[in-house]
Structure formats: C-alpha cells, structure tokens
Amino acid sequence: MIAKLEMLIALARERHFGRAAESLGITQPTLSTGIRQLEEQLGVKLVSRGSRFGGLTPEGQRALIRARQIVGDTRRLREEMRASREGLAGHLRLAVIPTALTWASRLVTGFAARHPNVSFTVLSRASAEILSMLDDLEIDAGISYLDNEPLGRVTTRLLYRESYTLVCRPDHPFAEGEAIGWGALGEARLCLLTPDMQNRRIINRHFTEAGVGPAALIESNSTVMLAANVLHGDWVTILPDHLARFLCEGKPLAVVPLAESGAAPAVGLIAPHQEPYTPVLQALLSEAEGLTVEKV
CATH class of the missing domain: 3.40.190.10 (Periplasmic binding protein-like II)
Structure with a gap:
C-alpha cells in the first residue's frame, strides 16, 4: 500500500505518467498498474484518464492529502527505528x-x-x-x-536577517560613496534575480517605496551569474551582504551598503x-x- 501511495504522490507532482514513473525508478506500466490497484483497493476512481493524464478526481485529491500524511508518517517511523539501531x-x-x-x-x-x-x-x-x-x-x-x-x-x-548591498566595479561612480539610497538607482544598469525569486520581489518593493522603477536588463536565477556580469561588464547588482562578500572576495569588485529601508x-x-x-x-x-x- 505504501508504494502505491507514493505512486499517487509522484503522479500528482509530475502530472505525467512517464515522468512520475521515471522519478520513482519504475516503468510506466508498473506505475499505471499500481494506480489501478490502489483505485480497486479504495473503491474509487482517483485519476482522470484519457490519451494522457487528466488530473486527479475529487476523490483523488482527498486521497492525496491522506497519502502524504501516511507516507510521511511511515518515513518518520523508519527514521526513528534506524536511529534506535544505528544512532x-x-x-x-x-x-x-x-x-x-x-x-x-x-x-x-x-x-x-x-x-x-x-x-x-x-x-x-x-x-x-x-x-x-x-x-x-x-x-x-x-x-x-x-x-x-x-x-x-x-x-x-x-x-x-537580510541586509542588502550594491555590487559594482571599483571604478564605477557608485563605488565612491559609503552608502547608497535605493532612489539613486533609478538609472542604473541592473542585473538581478528573476521575478519568480522572492528576493527579487523584495528588491522591487524597495524600489517602489523609493519612488523609482529601474529595469533589470539582465535577469538570472543564479547569483554567480549576476556577480560575473558585474565583473565582466558595466553592470551593477544587488545582493545580500553576506553573499556579496563571499562572491566578491579576491575579485576586483566593490561592495557598497544600501540604506536600510524598513524591517530586514x-x-x-x-x-x-x-x-x-x-x-x-x-x-x-x-x-x-x-x-x-x-x-x-
């Protein structure tokens, strides 16, 4: 039963029989058979099927909630028993x-x-x-x-708690000051994290509160990419202080504090x-x- 519940969880996550089977390390026919057997054991239809995965039925959605609880509890029990045996x-x-x-x-x-x-x-x-x-x-x-x-x-x-700094080249005008206000970045050539990152949404809120709306001309989901852009071009980026100092250590880059704005x-x-x-x-x-x- 536990293995079949894990199949349901994987299928709900991947929304595709092939990908769900691959994530579990089994074949697609094995997955399909397991889901059908689970439906037979529970006496309800869990998955809407057509030429492809059509989502979970209402009963499937309710079963998914319990499946996560049961599988999670089972894994925790295994961990507890292993700790009692092996430390x-x-x-x-x-x-x-x-x-x-x-x-x-x-x-x-x-x-x-x-x-x-x-x-x-x-x-x-x-x-x-x-x-x-x-x-x-x-x-x-x-x-x-x-x-x-x-x-x-x-x-x-x-x-x-996260505080922010501007990263730029040492010869950039921003590198001359001890601290910079968010409003001074309205015309900056920015490279920032992508909008799906919560860090980017926080940065955007700081800009809005400062009354500016600069555009990020380069976006990436990698902070290493952002630091490299600054190193190799006329760009600036905004990073948390601890991360900026780690990425910039030993490189010709300046880390300039940004003025605090609201709770960190x-x-x-x-x-x-x-x-x-x-x-x-x-x-x-x-x-x-x-x-x-x-x-x-």
Missing part, C-alpha cells in the same frame, strides 16, 4: 533559496562535523518551489524567507510541522538554533 544516521534533502546558499553551507558543514553518518543533498530553489517540495515529500527541510509570503503550517528556525527580511530553516520530529530532523533544527545564537 543518528541517514540522508537529509534540503532546498535553499539562492541568496541563502552560504548560510546553508554553514548549517550543513557544522551538522556534518557533529553527525558524520548523515549525508546531504542541497538544491537551489525558489521559495514557492521549496514549499511545494515540502508538501510533496521531495525534501525534508528548506531555507527560505520567513515573514514575506505565507508559509503554511511549518516549523521555523530563524537564521539571520528574516531567513531561516523551515520544516514540516510534526510531533515528534525524527531524530535527524530534530538535530538539524537544533543546529539551526545554534547558528542563530552565534549570529546574535
């Missing part, structure tokens, strides 16, 4: 907003030093995608903004709300708390 061990899947990757590294490396039998997969994702991946059980936790857009029912641990956005660890937590996830939450204390 803290296993694998954690973490999705992180691009601007928080340096903090993710601090969290992961510190955790790994204390718990060497736990391995990690760390992915760079937009904040909305992180929430979706948590719902679909694709990840165990994420690092994202905590107070800008609705998170749903999750557990959070604050890591830091909070960034932290988010995890599914559950009681009790698995031993590995509880240890990760504790590690995040330690980083917060260190920052303060």
Whole structure:
C-alpha cells in the first residue's frame, strides 16, 4: 500500500505518467498498474484518464492529502527505528533559496562535523518551489524567507536577517560613496534575480517605496551569474551582504551598503510541522538554533 501511495504522490507532482514513473525508478506500466490497484483497493476512481493524464478526481485529491500524511508518517517511523539501531544516521534533502546558499553551507558543514553518518543533498530553489517540495515529500527541510509570503503550517528556525548591498566595479561612480539610497538607482544598469525569486520581489518593493522603477536588463536565477556580469561588464547588482562578500572576495569588485529601508527580511530553516520530529530532523533544527545564537 505504501508504494502505491507514493505512486499517487509522484503522479500528482509530475502530472505525467512517464515522468512520475521515471522519478520513482519504475516503468510506466508498473506505475499505471499500481494506480489501478490502489483505485480497486479504495473503491474509487482517483485519476482522470484519457490519451494522457487528466488530473486527479475529487476523490483523488482527498486521497492525496491522506497519502502524504501516511507516507510521511511511515518515513518518520523508519527514521526513528534506524536511529534506535544505528544512532543518528541517514540522508537529509534540503532546498535553499539562492541568496541563502552560504548560510546553508554553514548549517550543513557544522551538522556534518557533529553527525558524520548523515549525508546531504542541497538544491537551489525558489521559495514557492521549496514549499511545494515540502508538501510533496521531495525534501525534508528548506531555507527560505520567513515573514514575506505565507508559509503554511511549518516549523521555523530563524537564521539571520537580510541586509542588502550594491555590487559594482571599483571604478564605477557608485563605488565612491559609503552608502547608497535605493532612489539613486533609478538609472542604473541592473542585473538581478528573476521575478519568480522572492528576493527579487523584495528588491522591487524597495524600489517602489523609493519612488523609482529601474529595469533589470539582465535577469538570472543564479547569483554567480549576476556577480560575473558585474565583473565582466558595466553592470551593477544587488545582493545580500553576506553573499556579496563571499562572491566578491579576491575579485576586483566593490561592495557598497544600501540604506536600510524598513524591517530586514528574516531567513531561516523551515520544516514540516510534526510531533515528534525524527531524530535527524530534530538535530538539524537544533543546529539551526545554534547558528542563530552565534549570529546574535
């Protein structure tokens, strides 16, 4: 039954039989058979079928909610039993907003030093995608903004508050000042993160509050790309202070503070709300708390 529920979750996530089968490492006929057997066991039609996947039926949508709960509980039980046999061990899947990757590294490396039998997969994702991946059980936790857009029912641990800097070449006029106001960037040649990133929406809000509407002539979902554009051309970008200093270290680039405007956005660890937590996830939450204390 658990394997068939995982098939339903994968199909709802991928919305395509072939891709769902591939994500599970099984063949498409095996997936189709498993879904049909699940429908027979539950006595309802779960999937609308035609020449292709047509979505979940209303009964399928309700079954999906319970499937996520059952599969999640089963995975947590397995983790608890393994911890009782082997101590803290296993694998954690973490999705992180691009601007928080340096903090993710601090969290992961510190955790790994204390718990060497736990391995990690760390992915760079937009904040909305992180929430979706948590719902679909694709990840165990994420690092994202905590107070800008609705998170749903999750557990959070604050890591830091984000302050912004302008990155430019040392010979750029902006490099001459100690700090720059957001309103001074109205005519700047900007390269910024893509609009699907919450960081970009925060930056756009700062511009709106300053009464300017500069256009980003280059957009990317990679902060490395943004820093490289500044290094090789007459561009400027806006990055969180900690990330800007990491990317610019040892390079002919200037990092200039931007004037504070309103409350600094909070960034932290988010995890599914559950009681009790698995031993590995509880240890990760504790590690995040330690980083917060260190920052303060």
